[in-house]
Amino acid sequence: MATITLDSLDLAALLCSRVCHDVISPVGAIINGLEVLEDDNDASMRDFALELIGKSAKQASARLQFARLAFGAAGSAGASIDLGDAEAVARGMFQDDKVAFSWTSPRLLFPKNKVKLLLNLVMTATSAIPRGGSIAVTVTGDAETGAFTLVSKGLNARIPAHAEALIAGEPESGTVDAHGVQPFYAGMVARACGMKVSFGIEGDEVTIRAVSA
Numbered sequence: 270m271a272t273i274t275l276d277s278l279d280l281a282a283l284l285c286s287r288v289c290h291d292v293i294s295p296v297g298a299i300i301n302g303l304e305v306l307e308d309d310n311d312a313s314m315r316d317f318a319l320e321l322i323g324k325s326a327k328q329a330s331a332r333l334q335f336a337r338l339a340f341g342a343a344g345s346a347g348a349s350i351d352l353g354d355a356e357a358v359a360r361g362m363f364q365d366d367k368v369a370f371s372w373t374s375p376r377l378l379f380p381k382n383k384v385k386l387l388l389n390l391v392m393t394a395t396s397a398i399p400r401g402g403s404i405a406v407t408v409t410g411d412a413e414t415g416a417f418t419l420v421s422k423g424l425n426a427r428i429p430a431h432a433e434a435l436i437a438g439e440p441e442s443g444t445v446d447a448h449g450v451q452p453f454y455a456g457m458v459a460r461a462c463g464m465k466v467s468f469g470i471e472g473d474e475v476t477i478r479a480v481s482a
Contacts, residue, residue: 272438275445275453283450288336290447295332298325331361339388340454349378352408359391359406367401374408379415382462387417389455390466390477393432397475398423417479426473436466 275283298321305318335358338350356372363370379387387408394404402423409416434441435449436456445453459466465482468475 273440273443273445274438280450280454283445283447284340284454286447287450288333288340291332291336292329295325295329298322299329327364331358331364334358335362335388339385339392348381349412350381350384352377352379352384355379355384355388359388362391362395363404368395368398369403370406371403372406374406375411377412379408379412380462382458383412383415383464386455386458386462386464386466386479389451389458390417390419390479393429393436393452393455394419394421394475394477396429396432397421397477398426400424402426402473414481416481417477419477421475421477422473424473426470426475428468428470428475433468 302318302322302325305314305321309315309318338355338358352374353376356374359372360370387406391404391406394406398404398421400423402421405420405422407418407420409418429452431441431449432452435445435452436459438453438456438460440449440453456466459479460482463482464479466477466479468477470476
């Protein structure tokens with residue numbers, strides 16, 4: 270099957286839809302909390318509303334910071350990104366107890382597209398454990414020869430539906446929707462930076478690897 274391409278306007282629209290989908294929930298929770306503060310004088314309810322607003326604001330901020338690196342320009346063409354910054358935004362996505370997150374990498378500057386690929390693979394790794402568990406990210410090598418290994422472990426772990434075909438740029442339907450645009454985009458970035466992504470599964474453990482093609 271031939272690798273498909275998306276019109277630039279369609280790609281931009283789908284990525285915007287994906288980002289909006291990720292932030293609309295915490296933003297909606299902030300609005301709900303503000304409505305409680307306006308309408309309810311009960312002290313316990315106000316405390317609950319303030320806690321909800323604070324937690325949701327942090328979540329929205331973390332998701333936007335993540336999206337800025339994973340999908341955004343994050344600097345001019347050819348820019349490099351500190352892996353420490355990538356780790357920080359990735360950790361921000363796991364503020365609850367559902368997923369235990371670990372990150373092992375050298376503190377180096379990596380090409381922008383390689384960092385974008387790594388963060389997109391973190392999103393894919395999260396989809397592999399819908400019931401929670403753990404994700405371990407390991408980066409080896411240097412900016413030129415770096416390789417990524419992400420291990421997702423949890424009950425009923427599975428390779429996300431259609432992820433392999435989407436990352437390969439060969440969606441089974443021949444089209445890409447807002448739900449599938451993230452792994453499809455990850456594949457575009459992988460090809461742009463000369464890396465190949467592969468999946469493996471054994472029991473309740475899914476492994477995603479990205480190496481130089």
